[in-house]
Amino acid sequence: MFDNLSTRLEGIVKKIRGKGRLTEADVDEVMKEIRTALLEADVNVTAVRSICNRIREHAIGATRSQSLDPGQQVIKAVSDELTRALGGETLSITYASRPPTVVLMAGLQGSGKTTAAAKLALWFKGQGRQPLLVGADLQRPAAVEQLRTLGGQIDVPVFSDPEDPVLTAADGLDEAKRLGRDVLIVDTAGRLSIDVEMMEQVRLISGAVDPDYTFLVIDAMTGQDAVQTAEAFDEILRIDGVIMSKLDGDARGGAALSVKEVIGRPIAFASTGEKLNEFEQFHPDRMASRILGMGDMLTLIEQAEQAFEADEAEEAAARLMDGQFTLDDFLEQMQQLKKMGSIGNLVGMMPGMPKELKGANIDDDDLKPIEAIIRSMTPEERAEPVIINGSRRMRIATGSGTQVGDVNRLVKQFGEMQKMMKKMGGMGSAKRGKKGKRGRGLPPGLDLDPASLDLSSLQGMPDLPGLSGGPPR
């Protein structure tokens, strides 16, 4: 959907590389692409201007160094600046000396406050706290029921009184004290920032409970209006932190940057799904990559973790290393992959993918022949593709509606993949011996530090069969 920034910058950077001096025109071209990328990502127009001014120097400074890969350097400089803009001070919860610690949720209609309130409650529970949820949204039909249901799912009590939101909040505070709950989370109704009456109401609610933390919940797909909303809420309530919701979508999330620029408060949490455990601390670096349209490998992998059955994936990965990965495993993992979203999207989101593969424009339908071929094989054939002789190939081809040539190619490619994987796995055979169990340890040759997984390990992989031009740069 959105052209990858690195692809777009490639053309420009090719021209820049090797030049002793950069012209104003070069600088302008680069900044133009970055500006477009940020606008397409929904970063506020005014924020884009101030950010671009700041990164102008950094980005150009990077290319002036006669480094090997100025394109990557430029992107890194931009990404670093965005990370800095999005991050900085992290929000760590300091609990009130006299409990309960009060948290107020605020935001527009539909932003995800109620779900976030419940997620926050679960999060606090994980921190060893005993939260109480207060349903002060008396506006939206069944809002309190929703909160009660969620509270039930996580075993957190919910208090509400149908009379009046401000009163409910105040009574909720009393209830927390009465019950000895040490955290109070007040869910409020969604409201427009320009609705004077409703903004007054939330101000009163805030006054009634005197929150230690007021969180503004912002939908990741919010466009230019994020600034207006954040400003207005911050003026009335004094926001302590922002919660970005619906980050499991493909919205680039520029609103995060806009909001941070305008109210300067940290983005505390990222809500990454509808399930209550899909809630985590915000990662500025991942967000920076995402805004730039550069894909977000770590989030992808964590999504994969949810889609993939963890145990099976572990076993499959282990078998991969051992060279015991079968076509059945491959088929199984393909199904898991499909759960994660369209393969086309996944390919697009993976940084470091060789250009030839990226441009391949893969469609989920393209997978069908591969699946069909594997399914047309017998279990023995899947386990031991070597036994697939001429007549078997015919049968498989007919059964799957493909050509014998296709079957040949799949078997050959798979074999090569197995060999390559075995090579990688073999690098750790010594370590494995120590562990006693086969394939349970990560081979040292594959030093994947989860914190900085940037695919350089895959980039360093020996030539993938069939790929011309060697390993990706």
Added chain:
Amino acid sequence: MGFEVIFLILAVLVVAFGIGVLVISRRNAARADRPPTPPTTPDTPPPRTAADGTLVAEPPIEVVEADEIVEVAPATLRDRMSKARSTFAGAFAGVLGRGGLSDEDFDDLEEALLRADVGVGLTDELLGGLRALVDAKEITEPQELLDGLQTEMTSRLAGSDRSLHFEAGEGSPNVWMFVGVNGVGKTTTIGKLANQQIGDGRTVLLAAGDTFRAAAAEQLGTWAERSGAEIVRGADGGDPSSVIFDGVERAASRDIDLVMADTAGRLHTKTNLMDELRKVRRVAEKGAGRVTETLLVIDATTGQNGLTQAREFGEATNVTGVVLTKLDGSAKGGIVFAVETEIGIPIKLVGIGETIDDLVPFDPDEFISALFDQ
């Protein structure tokens, strides 16, 4: 296309994710091994009891409006943001006030269009067209520039069929499906529209096809009460297709004109959920009903993702119209301009509030003027 290439991509993905998952689960396992911090027990004040042993409610807290000193972000940045919050009005004032035609005028208009979420591509296109006219000397005055923009945008929205399709037929209810991502206002829109349709003399049944979200059926139930529509719901966590099928059957047997099918909000990136939606769409027509409208609900605050939503939902369920909600807020909803002009899905309805009457037909002239207003 190249078989090898597809296989390679798959192989890379499988390897990457397989290894990635392995790494992450090890990391998580390591984390889980760390002991949790022991909770501190807070001092609990004993509940107050009256003489006869009943709990005494605390007196309501007096809500005193304090004179709050609101700390603001660094004055310079905030000022800049406020000043530059250029609405079209600001842009127009600038263009007209400046006299003559200059690059600054185009900058003002560009900013105004982008601020309205019209999008970079479309903005460039619109302004490019105007520039050509200026170069050809067909526009020489600032007012002509502004009129030119308004005319161009209005004309791009002209000629669309914005009616809600309804085919009368006994025992064959019309089904209007409502789809969209989470939190956009599908359920509320159904309530408002049901009310209108009933006011126009039709009989309506609501099918609570959101079986996922907590209390979704209850929410729709409230709207059924408010509007006078019937409602069919299923068990929580049940199959949405069955609920809608049951709704259609009930409507058919009772000669109800219209079934409005609510669905769970879903992000279009979730393949399994989009598959579920496709199934819902198919099943809705399996029985006696005909799906005559599939309305995609889009929140006016949505940025460029709205275009992706329209494409994905359009492909999955053949969307026939857009409902633009929450336009009573500060957002301009310009993304729907892109949706209609680039994807061709007409905007049919506009939501302008949370009460039952806050739904109006989409009027392109009004919409464009409002973009240029205030």
